[in-house]
Amino acid sequence: xxxxxxxxxxxxxxxxxxxxxxxxxxxxxxxxxxxxxxxxxxxxxxxxxxxxxxxxxxxxxxxxxxxxxxxxxxxxxxxxxxxxxxx
Numbered sequence: 001x002x003x004x005x006x007x008x009x010x011x012x013x014x015x016x017x018x019x020x021x022x023x024x025x026x027x028x029x030x031x032x033x034x035x036x037x038x039x040x041x042x043x044x045x046x047x048x049x050x051x052x053x054x055x056x057x058x059x060x061x062x063x064x065x066x067x068x069x070x071x072x073x074x075x076x077x078x079x080x081x082x083x084x085x086x087x
Contacts, residue, residue: 001026008034025051 001007001024008023019035026032031054039048 001031003027003029006034008036019049021047024054030054 003026006023006025008021011018011020011022014020020038021034021036023034023036024031025034033052033054034049035052036047036049038045
């Protein structure tokens with residue numbers, strides 16, 4: 001797959017809320033998974049979808065930013081005179 005390309009295929013085994021189409025895309029060197037559903041709107045049928053990094057784990061990294069906790073045990077400085085919200 002080349003940069004900026006995507007491929008989408010019909011999901012013949014889709015049931016319930018599973019996507020009717022699935023695929024992959026390569027954007028900025030990162031591979032993404034595509035999930036598409038066909039929906040009916042006021043102007044006719046359209047695709048609705050979701051894009052997730054290929055390393056996505058449901059429930060684990062949804063909406064959670066990576067936090068650097070390497071200095072979590074560090075004690076804040078005692079001199080806080082220049083910090084008005086700590087007075």
